[in-house]
Amino acid sequence: MRGYLLGKYEPTIENLIKIARASNVTVGWLADGEGETAVNQRGAQADHPNRDANPKFDDYIGKTARVITSKTIYRSALERNIDAFHKAVETEDEMQGVREKLELMQEKHDRDMEELKRLILNQSTSQKRDSAANA
Numbered sequence: 001m002r003g004y005l006l007g008k009y010e011p012t013i014e015n016l017i018k019i020a021r022a023s024n025v026t027v028g029w030l031a032d033g034e035g036e037t038a039v040n041q042r043g044a045q046a047d048h049p050n051r052d053a054n055p056k057f058d059d060y061i062g063k064t065a066r067v068i069t070s071k072t073i074y075r076s077a078l079e080r081n082i083d084a085f086h087k088a089v090e091t092e093d094e095m096q097g098v099r100e101k102l103e104l105m106q107e108k109h110d111r112d113m114e115e116l117k118r119l120i121l122n123q124s125t126s127q128k129r130d131s132a133a134n135a
Contacts, residue, residue, distance in 0.1 A: 013066040027062075031069035 001019075003009040011019065013027075020027045054060075067078045 013062045016065070016069070017062055027065040027069060 004011050016027050016030060020030050023030070064078070064082075067074050069075075
């Protein structure tokens with residue numbers, strides 16, 4: 001730890017994660033002292049549905065944290081990509097909602113059309129009966 005604090009050594013991402021967990025802060029906070037502490041974020045990650053579905057979830061989080069906390073050009077590139085992918089996911093979620101609404105509207109339209117056909121057929125049948133009765 002002394003070597004890290006004096007700037008003699010740079011911790012590996014694995015050690016950063018261990019230090020962050022032990023200190024109850026995020027890796028990002030260790031890097032720049034900004035943002036939320038791990039108390040809130042760790043709970044969200046622990047309950048994340050992809051954690052069980054993707055065995056590399058923790059690995060990806062660690063790798064992402066390593067790049068984001070670096071002082072390389074890759075940091076800004078990753079930040080832009082994360083923003084772009086986040087926007088794409090939000091758009092996809094929004095589009096799914098639109099698709100669901102469209103399906104409901106189509107179902108309602110189909111029911112309304114069936115009801116309209118039924119009413120037209122009933123009216124036509126009534127008119128034929130009236131014509132036959134008047135003849």
